[in-house]
Amino acid sequence: MKITLDSPLDMHLHLREGDLLSITVPCSSLHFSGGVVMPNLIDPVTSLDYLLNYRRAIEFYCQNTAFQPYMTLFFSAYPADVLRQAREHIVGIKLYPAGVTTQSENGVTDFDGIEPTLAVMEELGIPLLVHGETGGFVLDREKAFLATYRRFAETFPDLHIVMEHITTADSIDLLNRYENLSATVTLHHLMITLDDVIGGLMNPHLFCKPVAKTPRDRDALREAVLSGHPRIMFGSDSAPHPVDKKECSGCAAGIFSAPVALLLLTELFERADRLDVLQGFVSDIARTRYGLKPPMKQVTLHTKPFRVPERYGSVRPYYGGSEIGWSVAEIR
Amino acid sequence: MKITLDSPLDMHLHLREGDLLSITVPCSSLHFSGGVVMPNLIDPVTSLDYLLNYRRAIEFYCQNTAFQPYMTLFFSAYPADVLRQAREHIVGIKLYPAGVTTQSENGVTDFDGIEPTLAVMEELGIPLLVHGETGGFVLDREKAFLATYRRFAETFPDLHIVMEHITTADSIDLLNRYENLSATVTLHHLMITLDDVIGGLMNPHLFCKPVAKTPRDRDALREAVLSGHPRIMFGSDSAPHPVDKKECSGCAAGIFSAPVALLLLTELFERADRLDVLQGFVSDIARTRYGLKPPMKQVTLHTKPFRVPERYGSVRPYYGGSEIGWSVAEIR
Numbered sequence: 001m002k003i004t005l006d007s008p009l010d011m012h013l014h015l016r017e018g019d020l021l022s023i024t025v026p027c028s029s030l031h032f033s034g035g036v037v038m039p040n041l042i043d044p045v046t047s048l049d050y051l052l053n054y055r056r057a058i059e060f061y062c063q064n065t066a067f068q069p070y071m072t073l074f075f076s077a078y079p080a081d082v083l084r085q086a087r088e089h090i091v092g093i094k095l096y097p098a099g100v101t102t103q104s105e106n107g108v109t110d111f112d113g114i115e116p117t118l119a120v121m122e123e124l125g126i127p128l129l130v131h132g133e134t135g136g137f138v139l140d141r142e143k144a145f146l147a148t149y150r151r152f153a154e155t156f157p158d159l160h161i162v163m164e165h166i167t168t169a170d171s172i173d174l175l176n177r178y179e180n181l182s183a184t185v186t187l188h189h190l191m192i193t194l195d196d197v198i199g200g201l202m203n204p205h206l207f208c209k210p211v212a213k214t215p216r217d218r219d220a221l222r223e224a225v226l227s228g229h230p231r232i233m234f235g236s237d238s239a240p241h242p243v244d245k246k247e248c249s250g251c252a253a254g255i256f257s258a259p260v261a262l263l264l265l266t267e268l269f270e271r272a273d274r275l276d277v278l279q280g281f282v283s284d285i286a287r288t289r290y291g292l293k294p295p296m297k298q299v300t301l302h303t304k305p306f307r308v309p310e311r312y313g314s315v316r317p318y319y320g321g322s323e324i325g326w327s328v329a330e331i332r
Numbered sequence: 333m334k335i336t337l338d339s340p341l342d343m344h345l346h347l348r349e350g351d352l353l354s355i356t357v358p359c360s361s362l363h364f365s366g367g368v369v370m371p372n373l374i375d376p377v378t379s380l381d382y383l384l385n386y387r388r389a390i391e392f393y394c395q396n397t398a399f400q401p402y403m404t405l406f407f408s409a410y411p412a413d414v415l416r417q418a419r420e421h422i423v424g425i426k427l428y429p430a431g432v433t434t435q436s437e438n439g440v441t442d443f444d445g446i447e448p449t450l451a452v453m454e455e456l457g458i459p460l461l462v463h464g465e466t467g468g469f470v471l472d473r474e475k476a477f478l479a480t481y482r483r484f485a486e487t488f489p490d491l492h493i494v495m496e497h498i499t500t501a502d503s504i505d506l507l508n509r510y511e512n513l514s515a516t517v518t519l520h521h522l523m524i525t526l527d528d529v530i531g532g533l534m535n536p537h538l539f540c541k542p543v544a545k546t547p548r549d550r551d552a553l554r555e556a557v558l559s560g561h562p563r564i565m566f567g568s569d570s571a572p573h574p575v576d577k578k579e580c581s582g583c584a585a586g587i588f589s590a591p592v593a594l595l596l597l598t599e600l601f602e603r604a605d606r607l608d609v610l611q612g613f614v615s616d617i618a619r620t621r622y623g624l625k626p627p628m629k630q631v632t633l634h635t636k637p638f639r640v641p642e643r644y645g646s647v648r649p650y651y652g653g654s655e656i657g658w659s660v661a662e663i664r
Contacts, residue, residue: 137546138531139471198530199470201582202539211530214469248579249648250533316581 001303002329003275007033007294008262008282012129012164012184012235014038014254015069017054020240021061023313027258028238029067031328033283033297036070036129036235039094040103044074048086055089066295072129075108080120091290092127092162100133100141101209102239102253107131111148118152122159127290128152129162132171133210139194142167142210146174153178160289165189165237167210169220175231182289184235185221187261188318190268193218204251205316208237211253226269228277233286236261242314257318260308264319266301266326302329333635334661335607339365339626340594340614344461344496344516344567346370346586347401349386352572353393355645359590360570361399363660365615365629368402368461368567371426372435376406380418387421398627404461407440412452423622424459424494432465432473433541434571434585439463443480450484454491459622460484461494464503465542471526474499474542478506485510492621497521497569499542501552507563514621516567517553519593520650522600525550536583537648540569543585558601560609565618568593574646589650592640596651598633598658634661 013035015024028035037058039045045054051071058069073086075095095114096107108114121128132149133141152161163171163183175183192212197203206212225232238261239254246252257264262282269278286292306327308319345367347356360367369390371377377386383403390401405418407427427446428439440446453460464481465473484493495503495515507515524544529535538544557564570593571586578584589596594614601610618624638659640651 137525138527139546193469195470198539198543201584202534202536203582204534204536205581207530207534214471247581249537250535252533 001270002300003266003278004298004300005262005279005282007297008299009033009234009286009292009294010035010236010238010258010261011162011233011286011290012036012038012186012237013258014040014237014239015058016240017041017057020315021057023315024238024240024258025058025061025067027312029062029065030259030331031262031299033066034068034070034292034294036072036091039072039074040096040101042103044103044106045072046074046076048082048089051086051089066297068295070292074106075114075128076106077114077117083117083120083124083126087124087126090126091292092129093121094129094131094164096131097133097135097145099135101131104131115155118156118159122156125160127160127162129164132163132166138211139213143170146170149174149181150178153181156180165210165235167213167221168217172220172224182231182233184233184237185225186235186237186255187257187264188212188255189218190222190225191264204246205318205320206255207246207251207253208239208255209253222272225281226272226274226277228274228280230285231289232281233289234261234265234282240312240315243311243316244314246316255318256312256315259312259317260319260324262299263301263306263324263326263328267324270326298330298332299328300330301326304329333602334632335598335610336630336632337594337611337614339629340631341365341566341618341624341626342367342568342570342590342593343494343565343618344368344370344518344569345590346372346569346571347390348572349373349389352647353389355647356570356572356590357390357393357399359644361394361397362591362663363594363631365398366400366402366624366626368404368423371404371406372428372433374435376435376438377404378406378408380414380421383418383421398629400627402624406438407446407460408438409446409449415449415452415456415458419456419458422458423624424461425453426461426463426496428463429465429467429477431467433463436463447487450488450491454488457492459492459494461496464495464498470543471545475502478502481506481513482510485513488512497542497567499545499553500549504552504556514563514565516565516569517557518567518569518587519589519596520544520587521550522554522557523596536578537650537652538587539578539583539585540571540587541585554604557613558604558606558609560606560612562617563621564613565621566593566597566614572644572647575643575648576646578648587650588644588647591644591649592651592656594631595633595638595656595658595660599656602658630662630664631660632662632664633658636661
């Protein structure tokens with residue numbers, strides 16, 4: 001069996017910085033034609049200069065590959081002129097509530113105070129990408145944030161708001177209620193539940209934020225994605241951490257899925273007999289919702305098994321050492 | 333401030349076997365006058381000979397300390413004569429549903445089929461100690477087992493059934509409904525929630541089975557214990573794993589709390605201004621419920637801080653490297 005995907009896009013991607021770029025960029029640019037690059041670096045990306053430098057660092061590792069890094073600023077209450085100037089260089093601004101995930105210490109604490117900035121973004125057509133969690137009990141954080149999504153969606157009806165890496169049935173319900181909401185869903189949240197993380201032995205390599213939830217939640221995500229939901233896009237949230245930051249006493253959150261994402265998605269959609277909606281999930285819906293014209297890249301996959309390497313540099317990938325039923329046959 | 337505790341008892345204890353005994357036995361026998369020793373060794377303790385050998389191995393490391401290892405058999409559908417013979421050597425039989433925790437592969441799968449054995453245990457006055465979890469979603473396993481507790485409690489009204497290491501508000505509710513139910517509660521389930529395990533960085537040293545639950549559950553446990561619930565006993569579930577089995581890709585479940593349990597319990601009860609019910613929780617209730625006469629050991633604690641060692645051999649203890657406000661002043 002074969003399938004060809006046109007310009008696959010990863011709408012939520014952590015490329016990190018420094019040496020890690022030499023691992024992350026080649027892995028993503030091989031199978032994807034573009035990716036939305038998250039701005040939560042050690043120093044968050046909060047200026048246009050910094051953003052352009054970061055993009056150049058990423059492009060250095062792309063070299064001859066057609067790969068568009070879609071850049072984002074780390075949300076802050078930017079003045080209107082900064083937003084106007086940044087507009088042509090970014091696909092959106094990523095909002096982190098303070099302290100909810102890796103390197104989000106400088107995130108938002110005052111959600112009332114940011115409304116003027118959101119109003120300008122709405123006017124300029126800059127999408128708002130949101131890590132939608134609060135600081136409460138770990139399994140309730142996403143649900144507790146839904147009221148904020150609702151308020152934003154109603155107050156700014158022309159603002160494109162992306163609910164990033166949603167993990168619960170409740171989030172799907174809210175998404176369905178507002179046309180200006182989109183969502184990204186990761187590969188791993190379609191695959192695993194909390195049982196895989198702490199149900200048997202504890203597996204730090206499946207530990208991510210938001211944490212994987214219940215079987216019911218996973219099934220709701222699958223159902224929405226596999227039915228071709230018109231506002232759900234693929235975003236891997238691929239996030240590399242060296243093995244010594246995973247297998248230790250305080251394990252970092254994040255799953256490095258970029259090298260295997262397209263293969264496992266194809267396998268998942270095939271098993272559900274829904275390969276017909278895969279192109280939409282991994283590219284077309286994102287193009288429509290964001291108005292993107294990604295570089296041309298045709299990726300043909302076939303049912304030839306692929307054994308995933310145990311390591312990419314110091315990083316253990318998702319499915320490391322395991323076999324996937326699909327592999328890439330050709331990239332044009 | 334000072335408090336003297338008479339013959340503290342740890343009613344749920346993993347001493348393990350082999351070299352680990354040289355760490356576990358001295359740690360428990362220092363502060364406790366006795367402990368209920370769990371039988372889930374690599375080969376489960378299913379014969380009287382094995383049990384007596386195991387007890388001798390434990391006693392070897394007790395040496396001059398007054399410490400009574402209260403032995404348990406690993407539940408199996410024992411014939412009546414085996415139970416009659418074992419009776420004087422054990423305080424109970426520990427039932428594990430198959431596959432729910434460390435070394436429980438040989439546990440029970442057929443809960444109907446074991447009723448004849450339970451009937452004999454009831455007749456002989458042998459307590460049934462239960463790891464009350466099913467094989468479902470990790471956070472629902474304890475709740476899903478409650479129906480089995482209810483059935484046992486109603487079918488065998490004279491059988492003393494101990495709900496081991498309960499972690500949820502629902503379990504407290506059930507406990508309150510049947511006089512023949514007792515429960516043990518660990519130190520760590522009084523202290524932590526799932527937030528401490530996976531809410532920030534992931535902490536394998538706080539990973540245990542049953543996993544820590546919600547703040548509401550923790551508060552329900554605290555309220556029951558600190559109000560002097562007449563059928564809840566302290567059981568540490570202290571379970572040592574070498575650091576390399578904790579900080580790895582598949583981390584073992586268990587918290588080694590024996591060296592600090594009595595200190596932290598005293599601190600917890602003092603902060604809640606309920607030192608008056610500590611003696612009951614750590615000894616008197618167990619003596620009443622089990623009919624025990626433990627060796628005399630008076631442990632006096634005072635408010636002099638104690639810094640917990642980082643390691644006991646290859647094992648990292650609970651609170652390793654941290655300071656506790658209470659320490660032992662005298663043991664007689």
